[in-house]
Amino acid sequence: MKLANRLNDFDAYLGTAMNLILTKMKEEGKDVINLGLGDPDVIPPEHMRKSLADACYAPDSHHYPSFYSPMPLKKAIAAWYERQYGVKCDPETEVLPLLGSADGLFHIHTCLLDPGDIALVPDPCYPAYIAGVRIAGGIVEPLPLLWENGFLPDLDSVPADVAKRAKLIWVNYPNNPTAAHATIEFYERLALWARKHDVAVVSDNPYSEVCFDGYCAPSFLQVAGAKEIGVEFNSLSKAFNSCGWRVGFMVGNRDIVAGMTKIKSHSDRGMFYPLQVAATAALTGPQDFMQVRNLMYQERRDVVVEGLKKCGIDVESPKGTFYIWAPLPEGVTNSKEWCFKVLDEIAVWMIPGSMYGKHGEGYFRIALTHPVERLSEAMVRLEKLLAS
């Protein structure tokens, strides 16, 4: 028996392997602080949990999801997008619920790429984009995200022949891993560029509700003509502290929605009905918990930015996401070697920038998914290590 060659074209998700290493260290008695975790340490508000529990308990909720109308959830998604961003979507044709946005991030490539087609993918980026392109037989063309450009791609630097062969371009703001944000003006330029070159824009926006200092992240779909050329993914995972629920959605271009609906009619049978009920309740229910939650992340952000300063590492305070993207300490050049050395010596795990792409080298990522005391403790350990 021989497995398919395509399995050699991409790497397995790093988090899974790292968790095994960290668990082993904990079992050995080490006080590990895992600053790699992109999963909130806070939980969904009570009304969401109760609505999920009630719907689970009901006797008629356990059939194939196709047994139930998808419209209540689709309408709730459309209403939420209109309320948050003023973006109008037809719930029937421009909205698609997903089993976490990861479901969509993966299948979108099958929907848009033929073998040999180019996908423009930011570097550094969330690794799922690359795996998706490669599995679909597409070619990854990296778009460097550089500090001097505010970690936005330079669209003018894409060669004409590459733009011609490209079928899609990924954008993700507020960004993982760099924590950078995009302006509406950037999205306007992107939409113009994409229409000129007939390239589909795929915007991944799961941190839209994790913002600080009064900043509100825009949606790509807010700009004129966006729906003609693109789609946006969003998710309850980060916005509603519910990564484990696997509830996300895609909104935007109706042809892409139709294509994805066709693919997903085979790859899954829809979302567990109680999750549909609870997601509908979340999107239509009270959301003031987000403000309190964001203030909590903001305080943590300030603790880490201050702590890094004491280590001699200067970072800008990000306006969104729960990440800090920091340059390596002076004299250090290899992020992977350094992060594993830090783990070995002070039991603090931070993700090496190079794991997000070539242009991530020179940086490391800290997640703010721990209480202030633990983050402070990690910073104190780091300061001592760097002083020694």
Ligand SMILES: *Cc1c(COP(=O)(O)O)cnc(C)c1O
């Ligand atoms: C967390 C995250 C997501 C959300 O994934 P889900 O499958 O919805 O949990 C998507 N994109 C990026 C860049 C993320 O960091």
